[in-house]
Amino acid sequence: MSTAPDPDVLSRHGTPAPVTRVFGWAMLSVLAAFMINNVFIVGWGFPKPTQAFGGDGRALLLVAIYVLLVALAVFWVLRTPDRALRYDARAISDFNAYLIRGCYFAVLFTGIADATIAFIRVEGLLPYVFGEKLSHDLIRSHFIGPWIHLPLAVLGFVVAAFSRSLGFIWLALLIVMAELLIVFSRFVFSYEQALMGDLVRYWYAALFLFSSAYTLLEEGHVRVDVLYAGFDVRRKGRVNAVGSILLGMSTCWVIILVGMGSANAIVNSPVRNFEVSQTGTAGMYTKYQMAAFLGIFAITMLIQFVSYMFEAVADMRDEPGHRDAEPVGH
Template identity: 25%
Template sequence: MLALAGIIDGINRAIASVLRWFALLMVLVQFGIVVGRYVFGVNSIWVQESVLYLHATLFMLAAGYTLLVDKHVRVDIFYAKAAPATRRWIDMAGHLFLLLPSMAALLWWSWPSVRNSWKILEGPISVGGIEAVFLLKSLIPVFCVLVALQSIAILLRLVAGEEPA
């Protein structure tokens, strides 16, 4: 069980190590857009949309890693002052009854839109934009899978009596 959890952790760590460069690239592209527009009077919808694509990719694919390192939003009304055993039960219940069903529902309800987008190779959001909305929509199921896998890894550690990585 713990070996599987380690593999899942490794996947999300590897993805995060690549995605951290997306943040820098996004800042540089946005800076280029501002300089291009206000200094040189040049504008490109394609370049502007690239910031949206980078942002979406960064946040959708890094969500599993965020869960791994426990930097996600936590509503800790009871959790902060609870005993470790109570925290374990709260974590297990949250993963089993809230997070995993939410990821399953999001995957289920988004899949037709993603499938249809791929069928027609859905084009740009704006005229002159990036002709790959189908790739942007594909981030939704990948997000669901990465977060669900990380949730399973955390559950495996909780069941084994180990603290999540």
């Protein structure tokens, strides 16, 4: 997302668009509130907000989080009534770019570290390298998740704060190198372990799911609408604005609600239990993260769709600063 116009070139002020901005920022606020509530529900066993009518104070707290964050979004829009849509879109897109960068570097570091530990574990070298006590912990996913994967994820977001590259270039390079090593080890040295396939699948999943929001920004997704190419900028803006809401945001919310709608949902359950693959100690302990990738995909796409909607409405209103994405080959 580094190819977007420089924020210094974009005008901070523009024609007021209170309805569009309230809708967009409220959407992001609801997303933030949902994720905060998800932590409370999955991590601390809070009831769902829908149970607030039963008089449970903890559920009322979760409802209050929604109300507070949406109120802050409305307050922000009213406090900055002349903020340009394109300026808001750029700010949201930049935040999303940082989020994706952090995820990329987190996956990069985690993959290298977990594959190394898995190799040492498979070869029976854990007691010699880490000692007897730690070697017992390193076969438990409930130890590796919070004590190894989580610090590496934090490190990834720290590195992302100082990097301007999205990180997928390095990830793609390492995937190629990993595939090359698998070919050499299998066909030259007749050596193969489950962790090799786990590592490639882990990185491939991250590469494709995390890149989707960036592809949306760069107009890289394939369009099947043969009429769209002939539209002018304003008509394209109308199509993109409506499509962002009816198709993009709604799809993202379906994934989020199905995947994280309860403590036992298809994303929450593996993450909560630090689920591992059927290969067990012979493979990597990253299966639970691959479930989380679905949530990250939906979240980053939803954020990018809000930014995309702001840009589309600005195009529809023929505001200055239209951004032409570079052509992408398919």
